Amino acid sequence: MKIALFLTCVNDTMYPETGKAMVRLLRRLGHDVEFPPGQTCCGQMHLNTGYRTQAKHLVKGFSETFDAYDAVVTPSASCAAMIRDWHPRLAPRTAGLASRVHELTEFLVDVLGVTDVGAYYPHRVTYHPTCHSLRMLHVGDRPLKLLREVRGIDLVDLPDATQCCGFGGTFALKNSEVSAAMCADKVTAVRETGAETLCAADNSCLMHIGGALSRTRAGVRTVHLAEILASTEEDPS
Amino acid sequence: MSAREEILRRIDGIVPARPDAEIAADYARIERGYLRRHHDDGVLDLFAERVAHYRAVVLRAAEADLPRVIAERLAARPGAHGVPGDLPAAWLAGADADLVRDPAVADLDGLAGAVTGCAAAIAETGTIVLDHGAGQGPRALSLVPDYHLIVVRAAQVAPDVPEALERLDPSRPLTMVSGPSATSDIELSRVEGVHGPRTLEVVIAE
Amino acid sequence: MTSQNAMPTYLGMPSFPDAARRAVADPRLRGNLAHATGTIRERRADAVAELDDWGALRESGKQIKDHVLANLGHYLRVLEEKVTEAGGTVHWARDAAEANRIVADLVKATGETEVVKVKSMATQEIGLNEALAEEGIAAYETDLAELIVQLGHDRPSHILVPAIHRNRSDIRDIFRKEMPDAPADLSDSPADLAEAARRHLRAKFLSAKVAVSGVNFAVADTGTLVVLESEGNGRMCLTLPETLISVMGVEKIVPTMRDLEVFLQLLPRSSTAERMNPYTSTWTGVHPGDGPRDFHLVLLDNGRTDTLADEVGRQALRCIRCSACLNVCPVYERAGGHAYGSPYPGPIGAILSPQIRGIGSEVDASLPYASSLCGACFEACPVAIDIPEVLVHLRARAVEDGPRHPVEKAAMTAAGWTLRSPARLALAQRAASASRRIVAPRGRIRRLPGPLGAWTETRDAPAPPKESFRAWWARTDGGRAPDPGHGTDPAGPGGTEDAKREKGEDA
Numbered sequence: 036m037k038i039a040l041f042l043t044c045v046n047d048t049m050y051p052e053t054g055k056a057m058v059r060l061l062r063r064l065g066h067d068v069e070f071p072p073g074q075t076c077c078g079q080m081h082l083n084t085g086y087r088t089q090a091k092h093l094v095k096g097f098s099e100t101f102d103a104y105d106a107v108v109t110p111s112a113s114c115a116a117m118i119r120d121w122h123p124r125l126a127p128r129t130a131g132l133a134s135r136v137h138e139l140t141e142f143l144v145d146v147l148g149v150t151d152v153g154a155y156y157p158h159r160v161t162y163h164p165t166c167h168s169l170r171m172l173h174v175g176d177r178p179l180k181l182l183r184e185v186r187g188i189d190l191v192d193l194p195d196a197t198q199c200c201g202f203g204g205t206f207a208l209k210n211s212e213v214s215a216a217m218c219a220d221k222v223t224a225v226r227e228t229g230a231e232t233l234c235a236a237d238n239s240c241l242m243h244i245g246g247a248l249s250r251t252r253a254g255v256r257t258v259h260l261a262e263i264l265a266s267t268e269e270d271p272s
Numbered sequence: 273m274s275a276r277e278e279i280l281r282r283i284d285g286i287v288p289a290r291p292d293a294e295i296a297a298d299y300a301r302i303e304r305g306y307l308r309r310h311h312d313d314g315v316l317d318l319f320a321e322r323v324a325h326y327r328a329v330v331l332r333a334a335e336a337d338l339p340r341v342i343a344e345r346l347a348a349r350p351g352a353h354g355v356p357g358d359l360p361a362a363w364l365a366g367a368d369a370d371l372v373r374d375p376a377v378a379d380l381d382g383l384a385g386a387v388t389g390c391a392a393a394i395a396e397t398g399t400i401v402l403d404h405g406a407g408q409g410p411r412a413l414s415l416v417p418d419y420h421l422i423v424v425r426a427a428q429v430a431p432d433v434p435e436a437l438e439r440l441d442p443s444r445p446l447t448m449v450s451g452p453s454a455t456s457d458i459e460l461s462r463v464e465g466v467h468g469p470r471t472l473e474v475v476i477a478e
Numbered sequence: 479m480t481s482q483n484a485m486p487t488y489l490g491m492p493s494f495p496d497a498a499r500r501a502v503a504d505p506r507l508r509g510n511l512a513h514a515t516g517t518i519r520e521r522r523a524d525a526v527a528e529l530d531d532w533g534a535l536r537e538s539g540k541q542i543k544d545h546v547l548a549n550l551g552h553y554l555r556v557l558e559e560k561v562t563e564a565g566g567t568v569h570w571a572r573d574a575a576e577a578n579r580i581v582a583d584l585v586k587a588t589g590e591t592e593v594v595k596v597k598s599m600a601t602q603e604i605g606l607n608e609a610l611a612e613e614g615i616a617a618y619e620t621d622l623a624e625l626i627v628q629l630g631h632d633r634p635s636h637i638l639v640p641a642i643h644r645n646r647s648d649i650r651d652i653f654r655k656e657m658p659d660a661p662a663d664l665s666d667s668p669a670d671l672a673e674a675a676r677r678h679l680r681a682k683f684l685s686a687k688v689a690v691s692g693v694n695f696a697v698a699d700t701g702t703l704v705v706l707e708s709e710g711n712g713r714m715c716l717t718l719p720e721t722l723i724s725v726m727g728v729e730k731i732v733p734t735m736r737d738l739e740v741f742l743q744l745l746p747r748s749s750t751a752e753r754m755n756p757y758t759s760t761w762t763g764v765h766p767g768d769g770p771r772d773f774h775l776v777l778l779d780n781g782r783t784d785t786l787a788d789e790v791g792r793q794a795l796r797c798i799r800c801s802a803c804l805n806v807c808p809v810y811e812r813a814g815g816h817a818y819g820s821p822y823p824g825p826i827g828a829i830l831s832p833q834i835r836g837i838g839s840e841v842d843a844s845l846p847y848a849s850s851l852c853g854a855c856f857e858a859c860p861v862a863i864d865i866p867e868v869l870v871h872l873r874a875r876a877v878e879d880g881p882r883h884p885v886e887k888a889a890m891t892a893a894g895w896t897l898r899s900p901a902r903l904a905l906a907q908r909a910a911s912a913s914r915r916i917v918a919p920r921g922r923i924r925r926l927p928g929p930l931g932a933w934t935e936t937r938d939a940p941a942p943p944k945e946s947f948r949a950w951w952a953r954t955d956g957g958r959a960p961d962p963g964h965g966t967d968p969a970g971p972g973g974t975e976d977a978k979r980e981k982g983e984d985a
Contacts, residue, residue, distance in 0.1 A: 042947055044897060044903065046947065047903075047907070047946055047947045047948050048903075048906075048907050048910065048942070048946050049940055049942060049943065050943070050947075051943050051945065051946055051947035051950055052943075054947035054950075054951075055947070055950065055957065058956065058957055059957075069956075070947070070948075070951045070956060072900055072948065072951075072952070073900050074900065075897045075898070075899070075900055075903050076897040076903075080893070081890060081893070081894055082870060082874075083851060083870055083873065084873060084877075084886075084890060085846075085870075085873030085874045085875075085876055085877035085878075086874075086877060086890045086891075086894065087874040087877075089890060089891070089893075089894035092894065092898050093894070093897055093898065096898060121870075166850070166851070166852035166853055166854075167851075167853070169853075170852065170853030170854065170856070170857055171853055197854075198808055199808045199850050199852035199854070201808070201850055202850065203849070203850025203851055203852070204851070205847075206847065206849065206850045206851070207932075207933060207937075208929055208930065208932045208933060209495060209847050210494070210495050210498060210809070210813075210847065210848060211495075211932035211933065211935060211936075212495070212498060212499045212502045212503075213495075213498050213502055213809055213812050213813050213848075214850065215502075215935070215936040215937070216502050216508075216812045217808050217809075217812060217850070218936070218937065219936075242939075242940055243937065245938075245940070246933070246934075246937030246938045246939060246940070247936060247937045247938075249922055249937075249938040250936060250937055250938045274570070275569075275570040275571055275572045275576060275779075276570040278572060279554075279570055279572060279728065279777070279779045279783065280551050280554065280555070282779075282783040283550050283551040283554070283728075283783055283786065284551045286783065286786050286787045287547065287548050287549065287550055287551065287786065289551050289552060290549065290552070292552070295549045295552055298545060298548075298549070299545055299733055299734075302538060302541045302542055302545055303534075303537055303538060303541055304534075304538050304740075305531070305534035305537065305538070306531040306534040306535045306538055306740070306743075307530070307531045307534075310529065310530070310531075322753065325753075326756070377718070381680070381684055394754070396753065397746075397753040397754035398753060398754065399754045404765075404768055410767065410768040410769070411713065411716075411717040411759075411768055411769055412717050412718060412768075412769075415710065415713050415714065415717060416684075416718075433739045433742050433743055434736075434739040437735060437736065437738060437739050437742075440735075442697065442700040442702045442735045442760065442762060443564075443700065443762050444762075444765070445759070445760065445761045445762070445765045445768060445769060446758075446759070446760040447713065447757065447758070447759055448742075448754065448757065448758035448759075449756065449757060450752070450753070450754035450755065450756050450757075451756050452756070453708070453709055453710040453756055453757070454708050454709070454756045455622045455623075455668075455672055455708050455709045456518075456638070456639065456708060456750045457621070457622040457623035457626070457639050457641060457709075458622070458646055458649060458668040458671060458672075459510070459513060459514050459517065459642075459645060459646060459668070460514040460515070460517050460518045460639055460642065460750075460805075461517060461668065462750070462752070463668040463669055463672050464669075465669060465672055465673070465676070466622060466672045466675060466676055466708070466709035466710055466711070467620070467675075467676055467679065467680075467683070467709050467710035467711045467713075467714055468709065468710025468713060468714075468756070468757060469710070
């Protein structure tokens with residue numbers, strides 16, 4: 036199986052450690068992964084802000100870059116949902132490729148058939164199910180299945196977990212007061228858990244919640260799920 | 273161009289008109305994968321439970337015992353009660369109350385309550401349907417007075433919404449009653465008792 | 479047909495972000511909304527979970543509505559014929575002004591100067607009460623929440639519970655001040671408030687000669703109209719007056735009585751989280767000896783055919799006005815209904831108002847952006863309106879046809895240009911990494927410039943990493959080559975390095 040990593044523009048630019056964790060994790064599970072250098076962005080920001088023509092250019096670029104691969108795996112549930120739900124609508128010829136794009140936890144559980152990835156992460160962790168992972172991709176409890184198998188982890192429930200953190204891409208800028216109010220409630224919920232680590236399947240939401248956690252000096256770090264799953268006793272994240 | 277013509281012209285321009293038979297065939301193709309009923313057994317028990325859930329009073333009585341039960345309920349409510357002139361006479365045989373047959377609409381506000389039958393009932397949702405035919409009186413009778421006693425015969429209780437609707441005649445005015453009058457308008461919590469009857473009593477005749 | 483006549487009451491409203499800003503800063507409003515929506519959210523979920531076949535009911539509801547929209551001309555003609563056969567009179571209105579004119583003339587023909595009203599979204603939409611007032615006709619709202627809004631000289635903020643922004647003590651204060659017959663010692667218990675409303679309106683119901691209602695469903699093949707309600711005010715209005723005038727949007731049709739078996743299950747559970755609402759009334763034309771002697775049905779377009787013309791946006795016409803999408807919406811919960819500048823607030827309002835009114839004004843062009851696209855509305859919608867899809871669709875229309883936003887457009891164009899080329903993206907990434915010590919000396923950014931400053935008012939922004947993933951991959955051959963400098967460096971923005979810094983430097 037020829038696997039490509041679609042890291043996404045945000046992770047490539049801001050969160051390279053998530054990408055490295057993806058590579059480390061997949062190689063540990065016996066799968067090589069390529070990073071096609073032609074990749075940039077799935078077009079979600081442009082589409083969701085109303086710039087459909089720009090988005091279409093990016094969809095075309097995505098399709099040219101990844102069409103040759105058997106499977107494309109990405110650490111962003113939101114971008115995976117964009118590709119699966121929207122790419123075929125913007126460019127019908129991309130439907131075949133879109134169906135071969137998997138969010139990380141889907142790829143592990145459904146395609147590779149593993150839930151115990153041999154990870155070790157001795158920390159108190161709470162998991163935020165991001166809206167797009169939950170309500171667009173319908174990843175269900177796949178992330179939790181993977182987290183429960185992690186050795187050393189103290190996994191605690193997040194109150195009102197399914198509530199949106201208020202990120203929403205440019206929503207956080209265009210309606211920043213409402214967005215901040217939503218985020219403040221999420222931060223309160225995170226703090227209630229007493230967790231030292233907040234994880235999710237999307238760095239964009241983590242950037243948002245993490246920004247507020249940092250501003251309020253909550254002492255809670257945000258870590259992408261991939262980094263927890265990549266972590267081992269010999270090579271901790 | 274009249275408003276009618278213009279609106280229809282616009283609509284026909286967007287979704288063109290088609291032969292009736294094609295529309296009917298399309299309509300028949302609508303998927304209806306939902307259940308005809310959610311419960312098969314214990315329909316009467318379910319009905320009683322669901323009606324009571326709305327804080328209505330539910331009583332169960334053998335058909336022969338109806339006069340006694342109705343008499344008792346009315347005795348507990350002083351004042352005159354309106355009844356449809358064609359309410360089964362036997363139901364009121366034991367009643368000592370002041371009964372007004374087919375009261376005029378203008379007199380309804382002065383009544384303590386009303387006694388009616390019904391056309392059908394729905395167990396799943398605890399609903400009683402009046403079609404204002406025999407034994408039910410016009411719509412105002414069971415609306416204006418503050419108390420409504422409804423007699424539901426066991427055979428009238430359908431297990432669920434689809435079967436109940438099949439039993440009803442749409443050309444009649446229908447009133448579906450699920451509990452006493454209520455509102456959710458204050459902080460989205462249900463409070464019983466606004467404009468309709470604030471006390472609803474249901475006697476299931478078995 | 480979208481015109482200035484569409485929703486006269488709400489023109490000149492600020493755009494959503496400006497109005498929402500004020501609402502977010504009002505702790506009392508936020509408390510009221512959080513309490514009310516929180517209560518209903520859980521109960522709705524339970525009411526829906528009780529039916530194993532909810533998904534199938536929802537699919538049928540969607541298909542029935544889509545079928546009607548696809549054959550709307552046919553069903554309107556059938557409905558008109560059947561209502562007329564049953565003794566009713568059918569009127570057609572292109573827009574709000576025309577509908578208001580029709581209703582006002584019908585009332586005047588009776589010689590009356592007062593009407594009682596059942597809560598109706600359609601008449602809110604067209605501003606009927608205001609239009610009647612201009613003609614010297616007083617309209618009395620009889621739904622408790624509408625009464626609270628009317629007595630409080632307020633505007634509705636919710637589809638189902640227009641006074642949701644008011645808590646019980648607010649309502650008591652309004653009743654004491656504005657309801658002439660309210661007891662001086664009226665308490666704030668909901669039962670006492672309901673009792674006060676009962677006493678206040680009883681005489682009106684008994685004396686009213688004309689009533690105005692909306693319609694939940696109109697059954698085409700029998701000409702039957704259906705109204706769902708709770709309080710009994712609907713029954714009073716539909717039954718006691720001599721003349722009944724019902725105003726309905728042209729999309730409210732279902733083909734047959736059988737279809738009600740779907741919607742009578744979907745609507746109450748979705749709106750008030752009840753197995754069934756207390757009262758549902760149906761009538762077919764005029765019933766001799768029982769109820770109004772004169773029945774008029776006003777079929778309202780008012781932007782609906784424009785909405786129908788949009789193949790993506792038309793699904794908004796499936797809406798059965800349950801308000802589940804409002805109750806689950808995190809944005810509605812914080813911004814409140816008034817921020818939407820329309821009688822249709824919340825997610826459904828954000829897709830309905832700009833379609834009915836057109837997307838030309840600031841408020842209408844801002845509504846499709848009043849969402850984080852979290853998808854909770856779509857999940858809750860009993861007729862499966864993909865609200866996020868329509869929001870995204872309308873955002874494109876806002877960019878194309880709405881008011882110009884040159885700064886945003888320039889930024890999005892520049893971002894698009896950069897992202898279209900991996901080489902340009904790599905260059906931008908190198909520039910970002912090079913700036914990291916300057917823009918974020920403490921590993922995080924406390925203030926961003928320009929429009930991005932909205933982010934850093936309440937949230938730190940992460941510092942760019944030392945190198946992008948792309949750069950790392952190229953330099954280390956995807957981690958296969960030795961990488962002494964970076965091999966085990968776990969640091970990344972928000973990662974362990976930041977946590978250490980948080981504890982060490984900042985805490």
